[in-house]
Amino acid sequence: MAIHSKIETLQNRLAGQPWFSSRRLQYLYFLLGALVVFVYSRGHVTAMETSGQALGTVTLLSFSLVMVIRYIIDKWFFFQDPNLEIVNKEFLISLGLYLLAGISGYALIVGYFLPEEQIPATKYLIGCLVYGYFVAVDNALNTERRCYYERRYIYAKNVSTTSSSSRLRLFILTTILITVVAMYLSANSVVYSLLAESGPDQRDIQIIFLYDIILMTMVIIGFSMRVAYTYAQNQKYLLDTQIKALQNIQKGDLDSYVPIMSKDEFALIAQNTNKMLEELREKQKVTSVLERIVSPDIMQRLLADDAAMLKQGQKYEVAILFCDLRRFTSFVETTPPDQVIRFLNAFFSKISDLVSTHNGLVNKFMGDAILGVFGAANKETSMQDALQAALHIITHTKTIRLGDADAFDIGIGIHTGFAVAGTIGSADRYEYTFIGDVVNTASRLDGLSKRLGYRIIISDDAYELLNNDFKKRFVDLGFQKIRGKSEAVHVYGAITDAELYEL
Structure with missing residues (x-):
C-alpha cells in the first residue's frame, strides 16, 4: 500500500508539472x-x-x-x-x-x-x-x-487563429x-x-x-x-x-471564463463561449435588478420579448384587480416610517403570493395599492382566478391588526376587458405596465367599494364571466356613476357573510 501510494503521488506530480518542457x-x-x-x-x-x-x-x-x-x-x-x-x-x-x-x-x-x-x-x-x-x-x-x-x-477578446488542420x-x-x-x-x-x-x-x-x-x-x-x-x-x-x-458554466458559475490558450479552433470556441458568458452575466445582472422591481412573470416577459415589441405593446383580454388599504393614512400618521415600510413589504409580499397562486401577476405597487392582472397567459379562467385571489386577500387582511388592535379594511375593484401591455417611459428609464380603460375602471370600482360599503365591487362584464357558484356571492347594486365615465356602470357587490368566503 505504501509503495502504491508513493507511485500515485509521483504520477500526480508528473501530471501537474511541465517536466517535459x-x-x-x-x-x-x-x-x-x-x-x-x-x-x-x-x-x-x-x-x-x-x-x-x-x-x-x-x-x-x-x-x-x-x-x-x-x-x-x-x-x-x-x-x-x-x-x-x-x-x-x-x-x-x-x-x-x-x-x-x-x-x-x-x-x-x-x-x-x-x-x-x-x-x-x-x-x-x-x-x-x-x-x-x-x-x-x-x-x-x-x-x-x-x-x-x-x-x-x-486575454484579448479577438485573437487571430490558424486551424489545427x-x-x-x-x-x-x-x-x-x-x-x-x-x-x-x-x-x-x-x-x-x-x-x-x-x-x-x-x-x-x-x-x-x-x-x-x-x-x-x-x-x-x-x-x-x-x-x-x-x-x-x-x-x-x-x-x-x-x-x-x-x-462550471453548467453549474451556474458565470464568474469564470474560458481561457484562450491557443490560436486554433479552441481559441474560437473560447472566444464565443466568453461572449456568451458576458451576455449571461449581463442578463443575470438585469434579472437581479428586475426581480426586485417587478414580478417574476413580468420579468420573464421583459427578458423574452425584444425591445421593439415591448415598446409597440401587445393587446390582452384580461381581468384587472385593483385593491388598496383603508385607514392606512391614519396608520402612517401615527407609526414610525421604518415600521410602515416593513409593514408594506410584508403585506405586499403576501398579496403577491396570493395573486401568483391564482395565475395572476402583480403589475405595480402604488403606495398602499396594488394592481394585479389575470388572464395574460390564460384568459378562459381570468375572472375566476381574480375573484379567488380577491377572496383570499380579504381573508388574509382580517388577520392583520393595527397598533390599536383594530383590523385593516380593504377595498377591491375588478373589471374585465382589453388592455395594452408594454414598456412606458423614456429611453433611459421605463417600466412595463398595462394601460387601458379596463385598468382605470377597476381603479374607480375600488374607490366605489368604500362608498357602497362592499369590500369587493365588480363590473357587469366581470359578473357575466363568473360561474353560477361565484355569482351567488354577489348582489346587484344597479347602475352607479363613477368618476371618469360619462355613463353609469352596472356593478355587483360581494356578500360579506363569512360562510360564503369558504372557497
Whole structure:
C-alpha cells in the first residue's frame, strides 16, 4: 500500500508539472543530436582511420557552441515570462541553433579538419537541419504546453487563429520535403562515391547507403511519433480545459471564463463561449435588478420579448384587480416610517403570493395599492382566478391588526376587458405596465367599494364571466356613476357573510 501510494503521488506530480518542457530536455536533445549527426555524417569519409576523431572534435565544438548560446538565451532573454506569443519564436530559435551547429560544423570540416571531404560536411549540415527541424517543432509544442500549465494565456477578446488542420498539413508537407531532400542527398553521395577514384568499393557504398536510409528513417519516424504525441497531449489539455469550463458554466458559475490558450479552433470556441458568458452575466445582472422591481412573470416577459415589441405593446383580454388599504393614512400618521415600510413589504409580499397562486401577476405597487392582472397567459379562467385571489386577500387582511388592535379594511375593484401591455417611459428609464380603460375602471370600482360599503365591487362584464357558484356571492347594486365615465356602470357587490368566503 505504501509503495502504491508513493507511485500515485509521483504520477500526480508528473501530471501537474511541465517536466517535459524543462531546460534539461533541451540539452538532452542537443546531446542526442550530436550523436545522430556524428554517426550520420561519418559514413562517407574516405579516410576512416582519421575521420572519427576529426568529426568528433567538430561535433563537440559546434554543439558546445549552440548549447552555450541556448543557455544564455534561456537565462537572460527568453522564457522569463512565457506566453503563447513566444511559441513561434521558440521554433525559430531552436531551428536557428541547429542551423548554426550545421553551418559551423560544415565550415570546420571543409575549412580545417577534413578539407577534402565535401560529402561528410554536407551531410553534417543536412543532418543538423533535419534533426533540428523536428526538435524545433517539439520544443515549440512543449513551450506551448508549458504556457498552459503556467496559465500564460491570451486575454484579448479577438485573437487571430490558424486551424489545427492547417498546422498539421504544414508539418506533414515539411516532413515529406525533408525526407525527399535527405534521400536525394544520400543517393547523390552514393553516385559521388562511385565516381571517386579513392572512395570505398561498391559493396561498401551500398552498405553505407542502406545504413543512411535506416538511420534517417528511424530519426524521422521516431521524432514524428514524438511530435504527434506532444501535439496530442496539448490538444487533450485544451479539450479538458474547455470541458471543465463548460461544466462550471453548467453549474451556474458565470464568474469564470474560458481561457484562450491557443490560436486554433479552441481559441474560437473560447472566444464565443466568453461572449456568451458576458451576455449571461449581463442578463443575470438585469434579472437581479428586475426581480426586485417587478414580478417574476413580468420579468420573464421583459427578458423574452425584444425591445421593439415591448415598446409597440401587445393587446390582452384580461381581468384587472385593483385593491388598496383603508385607514392606512391614519396608520402612517401615527407609526414610525421604518415600521410602515416593513409593514408594506410584508403585506405586499403576501398579496403577491396570493395573486401568483391564482395565475395572476402583480403589475405595480402604488403606495398602499396594488394592481394585479389575470388572464395574460390564460384568459378562459381570468375572472375566476381574480375573484379567488380577491377572496383570499380579504381573508388574509382580517388577520392583520393595527397598533390599536383594530383590523385593516380593504377595498377591491375588478373589471374585465382589453388592455395594452408594454414598456412606458423614456429611453433611459421605463417600466412595463398595462394601460387601458379596463385598468382605470377597476381603479374607480375600488374607490366605489368604500362608498357602497362592499369590500369587493365588480363590473357587469366581470359578473357575466363568473360561474353560477361565484355569482351567488354577489348582489346587484344597479347602475352607479363613477368618476371618469360619462355613463353609469352596472356593478355587483360581494356578500360579506363569512360562510360564503369558504372557497
